[in-house]
Amino acid sequence: MTISALKKQFQPHPYHMVDVSPWPLLTSFAVLTMMISAVLYFNNLENSGILLRMGLTTTFFAFVLWFRDITTEGTYLGDHTLIVQKGLTMGVALFIVTEAFFFLSIFWASKDALTH
């Protein structure tokens, strides 16, 4: 192999260029199924328990398969460089901020019911 052909296999930046993946779309459908069937289940629709279990199962397997890919990328493929790790950590931190506001709304509802 010539030097120029070899060079093409190296990227000139430390960022992770993700491959085409079915998991974001599959997870979206799985979570949508889970959410809708949960609402139907809470409202006592007949046989909605089966739908809910299907939603939970597809969500579970979508996550397992997606995590498997991320594990491969982070270990054997070496895609998680220091700068990528920094980005992922920031992503997790921002996600937790959104979670904090979600719980803030619940506490607000509780406080509102108590003081009105």
Added chain:
Amino acid sequence: MFNDYNLKPYLYIITLYSLSHNENYGRILILKKLDFHSSLSPTVELGSHWPPAGIEALNPFAIPLLNTILLLSSGATVTYAHHALIEGDRKATLLGTTMTLIFAILFTALQGVEYVNAGFTIADGAYGSCFFFGTGFHGLHVIIGTAFIGVAFFRIIAYHLTDHHHLGFESSILYWHFVDVVWLFLYVSIYWWGS
């Protein structure tokens, strides 16, 4: 599909809203139109009672206090595991993570016991709604956090994590501490102050 019983919590909220802003008008309108007058008990008048009359709140110094201790301990053990991982002590890392997972699963189990034995449901007015919505979503987050740390646990066993590259584990620790803090707020405002 939508029977009367399941509409109750929503009606309570609508009624509460109308009571607080419009006094009698909203109340008569909503109650008469939907014919729910007989199904509504005095528990909706929350201005004078919290928890509302007829609701027996859980004792915050029984299982909830134990759960607080469990979650705080799990925060300590997960920090121990993190430091052990950075030090390269595999045995201690596995011990700390295992202890964290045991505390986490115990917490979920005890919350299950509380739910089964609770004298009120999510349909019992604003109190029941707030209680089960808050603790329910917190419990869901505990389960997700347990899965998160569980994935890191199996990756430690599989030698995926090193002393300088263990982002998944670190993220799970961050998430776990967040869930822990939310519990402290829940304990103080819903279990303790709420009772």
